[in-house]
Amino acid sequence: MESLANKFKKINNNINVLISQIKKVIIIQLNYPIDFVTQIFTAVFVGLWFVFLFQSLSSGNVSESSDFGAFMVWGLVAFFFYSTALWSIGRFVRREQLTGTLESIWITPNNKNWVIISNGVGEYFIFAAANLFIITAFSLFVKIPFNNLGMGIIILFLEFVQSIGYGLFYGALVFKIKNANAISNLVQFGSIIICAVFFPFSVFPDWMIWISRLHPFSWVVDSLRSNMMGKEPELINKGIWGLTALQTEIVIQILINMALLAIGLLLFNCVKKKALVDGTLSHY
Amino acid sequence: MIQIIEKQESFSYFFKKNLIVVKGVFRQQWQIAKSYLSNTSIAFIVPIVMTALPLLLIRAVGVDEQLIAANFFGGHSGSISGFIAIGSNIWMLMLAILWDFSTxxxxxxxxxxxxxxxxxxxxxxxIIAGRASFSILFNVIISFFATIISLLIFARDMLFEIGLLPLFLLLVLTVIGCLPMIGLSYFIGALVLKFKEVYSLVNLLQWFFGLIMGVYVPITSLPLIVRVFSIMFPATWSVSDIRAITAGSPPMLLLLGIKNAGFPILISTLIVIGFAIFWGIIGFVVFSKYELKIKRNEGLSKY
Amino acid sequence: MNPVIEIENIEKIYRKKSRKGLFKRELIEVRALDNISFNVEEGIIFSLLGPNGAGKTTLIKILTTLLLPTAGKARILGYDVVKEGGKIRKHINAMLMGERSIYWKLTGYQNLEYFASLYHIPRKVAKVKIDKLSEKLDLSDFINRKVETYSSGQKFKIAFAKSLLNDPKLIFLDEPTATLDPRAAREVREIIKQLNDEGTTIFLTTHNMNEADELSDEVAILDLGKIIEIDTPENLKEQIHTSESIVIDVPFIELRSKDKLLSDIRSLSFVSDIAYSQVVNGNGNKGEEKTKIRITTSKEINLSNIVNLFEKNSIPILSINQEKISLEDVFLSKTGRLLSEDTSKRV
Structure with a gap:
């Protein structure tokens, strides 16, 4: 049996690892400020893509919603976190492989999952700051509703947990096929459409909304947007067990997150183990 | 003091000597590409999905395709699916070269x-010539087949209407369109040696390039400020002309409002070659400058 | 006299901006090479000996045209390293980062074939050349496997073969045996000797004094960016008027008790030089650290006097060895430190 003191020591060690990784990420980011700036501009460009596409299409017959700006900003905020998550863990693994430091991290007496998640958390802090910047920038042009900020933060926290799950999936992919840029682009791009990041779900026909519901990120987009804009969610019409529709969406997210994290960890560990067996940890 | 007597090099010796390097680098690139084959299969799938997404969106939103076509082709009749398929395929090809050379x-x-x-x-x-020839050959072949497959899926009618000559021209214009991208990407790569963070910068640029070259929309529907960048970006010229040959949209010069140019596609191809020379020189000069700077201070192995 | 390398007052200063707080930046200057001048004659094995951080790699990079000096001149085979790099590169070769200088995704053969093309060697000629190198360096067992499956020694051999592809007149080897096991290191030293017998001038850096002693015709000792001494190994050793030194291993000693012990030893009449270094074993656990004390003596040694001093200071002795005078003692007598010390922080 592990003594209580040992357990505390372990927790303390893990917190130290977390702090040191966050510190490392922040120091690296401060040394390469361009990374931070490019992330912001990437989000802006991706946003513009869809503004233009939507405009060209809507010169046909789509009635432009007056909430379009708000739809876009909250969609973008959610997407930005999602995109960061897709990059952060995979990029961490790949960068350490290329510089040959992955093995030196591996031989430290820490829980590897924790080291990798800590890195993700570190990147996350940085990009949360970038997100604030985007919201501020857009608020200069569009009126952005802040209906329920407290609930908004809870939803963003749930997204954060979800994103670790994605990060682990992507990290596993990097281990497996090394250069996963193309896949990451594909997933990001596909998600923009499937999860209706820049427009309401209501433009989709029913069968398309069903596809959206299968993508965990759709729930983040929908709940964040409906909460911040004070509208009814679009993915479900009414709540269950006496909960409101929004609360039900949050419960669904919690369940999805648990599943994602579990599968992500399992997959990542499988691939990692295989890399250890094959001796391909430092291959690039 | 030791003195080495250097042989005078004849032109043919000089040519042969450099050809050995070009061939050597080409071979090495092929050998490396073989170890990342799983990436190649994705290269086929991505442009097809990228074509599918906006088309699905258009269908999902339920806009009248005829109406959009009128918008897109400025009165001409053409295939909107073909327009988007070619746009996303050429964009993907440019990105492949961008990643290849900037990283x-x-x-x-x-x-x-x-x-x-x-x-x-x-x-x-x-060395660059060896790498470029491999990159162009490899990526153009993939892009060509991906284009054919996406046309087969989304714009079958258009594909069967294209004659052999336009198909051949598509190939030629695609290859020529890659040339300026190599210089441009090399320039970006050299900049990155200074700034180090290549991946996020290229990730940014790929969206920016897609935005200005009009992957899904005609550049005429972009705001003026964006259009200025579009004109300066060589791939915009290539993609517009390839669309003109195959999908029936107006060629680049016409999009710019120049109506009476004799051979509009030939002229814009010459402009693309001009871009290639320009970016080639810029890329080379900037790289040499940074190489010197890095050599003067920290050395090349620092990262 | 035919110098293949002529170095005149070479200086290298690294300037780096370091962040102090969020916005402030401070310019840090590091003088890696300080006014260095010497020549290397054709056909010899020349070793640049110095501890880690002495500036060896900086110098080798300047000589191989990968780094520009801040001041001074250097000529390789008569060509200026700054202005005529292109001409120099044709006739020299180097092995700098060892196993990281080759492509892990290619086989050994593909690597050599690729680098041959960069030296303008036609494919057919390259094949013959690679076959010969394969025989000479015993590569045939693994040359057709991907480099990522190699052992360190095998990677090293391919990197080494790569540096022989263009039959260089002058070859630079940066710490060629640093990552190898003793057997592989011995093999490499044999190859280096053989290569030199065939007429190639060899310039190598090392912090292994035995290697420098065994191989070199001439040795330069570099410390904190300065050349301290340059001569044949024999002459260097003769400068120290003793024939022996003793090396004593003790458990890790705290700073205070160490100073006391060293001054006690220094007071013995037969001791001419003394130095110590903390040796860290494999996994770096504190308990496994030990302290190595090296004493050079000028006269007949009285071992019991020394042992008594350790007893008096209550420091147990792990081992005690008498050694013949080596380049380590030369370095010790000139700098007061051991070669195994890392001086990169002092520069």
Missing amino acids: YLRDEQMTGTLETLLMSPAKRYS
Whole structure:
């Protein structure tokens, strides 16, 4: 049996690892400020893509919603976190492989999952700051509703947990096929459409909304947007067990997150183990 | 003191010498590409999905395709699916080259082989030529087949209407369109040697390039400020002309409002070649400048 | 006299901006090479000996045209390293980052074939050349496997073969045996000797004094960016008027008790030089650290006097060895430190 003191020591060690990784990420980011700036501009460009596409299409017959700006900003905020998550863990693994430091991290007496998640958390802090910047920038042009900020933060926290799950999936992919840029682009791009990041779900026909519901990120987009804009969610019409529709969406997210994290960890560990067996940890 | 007597080099010797480098680099690139084959299969799938997404969106939103076509082709009749399929395929091709060349120096630096490369007497331009010829051949072949497949899926009618000559022209214009992208990407790669963070910068640029070259929409529907960038970006010219040949949209010169140009496609192809020379020189000069700067201070193996 | 390398007052200063707080930046200057001048004659094995951080790699990079000096001149085979790099590169070769200088995704053969093309060697000629190198360096067992499956020694051999592809007149080897096991290191030293017998001038850096002693015709000792001494190994050793030194291993000693012990030893009449270094074993656990004390003596040694001093200071002795005078003692007598010390922080 592990003594209580040992357990505390372990927790303390893990917190130290977390702090040191966050510190490392922040120091690296401060040394390469361009990374931070490019992330912001990437989000802006991706946003513009869809503004233009939507405009060209809507010169046909789509009635432009007056909430379009708000739809876009909250969609973008959610997407930005999602995109960061897709990059952060995979990029961490790949960068350490290329510089040959992955093995030196591996031989430290820490829980590897924790080291990798800590890195993700570190990147996350940085990009949360970038997100604030985007919201501020857009608020200069569009009126952005802040209906329920407290609930908004809870939803963003749930997204954060979800994103670790994605990060682990992507990290596993990097281990497996090394250069996963193309896949990451594909997933990001596909998600923009499937999860209706820049427009309401209501433009989709029913069968398309069903596809959206299968993508965990759709729930983040929908709940964040409906909460911040004070509208009814679009993915479900009414709540269950006496909960409101929004609360039900949050419960669904919690369940999805648990599943994602579990599968992500399992997959990542499988691939990692295989890399250890094959001796391909430092291959690039 | 020791003195080495250098042989005078004849032109044919000089040519042969550099050809050895070009062939050597080409072969090495092929051997490396073979170890990342799973990426190649994705290269086929991505442009098809990228074509599918906006088309699905259009269908999902339920806009009248005829109406959009009128918007897109300025009164001409054409295939909107073909327009988007070609747009996303050429965009993907440009991105492949962008990634190939802008990450090239940085990757060599990180894996430690950049010093070995720069210590050899091989001229930089012959190394680049070897890499470029492989990159173009490899990516154009993939892009060509991906285009055919996406047309087969989304714009079958258009594909069967294209004659052999336009198909051949599509191939030629695609290859020529890659040339300026190599210089441009090399320039970006050299900049990155200074700023180090290549991946996020290229990630940014790929969206920016897609935005200005009008992957899904005609550049005429973009705001003026964006259009200025579009005109300066060589791939905009290539993609517009390829669309003109195959999908029936107006060629680049017509999009710019120049109506009475005699051979609009020939003229814009010459402009693309001009871009290639321009960016080639810029890329080379900037790289040499940074190489010198890095050599003066920290050395090439630092990252 | 035919110098293949002529170095005149070479200086290298690294300037780096370091962040102090969020916005402030401070310019840090590091003088890696300080006014260095010497020549290397054709056909010899020349070793640059110095501890880690002495500036060896900086110098080798300047000579291989990968780094520009801040001041001074250097000529390789008569060509200026700054202005005529292209001409120099044709006739020299180098092995700098060892196993990281080759492509892990290619086989050994593909690597050599690729680098041959960069030296303008036609494919057919390259094949013959690679076959010969394969035989000479015993590569045939693994040359057709991907480099990522190699052992360190095998990677090293391919990197080494790569540096022989263009039959260089002058070859630079940066710490060629640093990552190799003793057997592989011995093999490499044999190859280096053989290569030199065939007429190639060899310039190598090392912090292994035995290697420098065994191989070199001439040795330069570099410390904190300065050349301290340059001569044949024999002459260097003769400068120290003793024939022996003793090396004593003790458990890790705290700073205070160490100073006391060293001054006690120094007071013995037969001791001419003394130095110590903390040796860290494999996994770096504190308990496994030990302290190595090296004493050079000028006269007949009285071992019991020394042992008594250790007893008096209550420091147990792990081992005690008498050694013949080596380049380590030369370095010790000139700098007061051991070669195994890392001086990169002092520069």
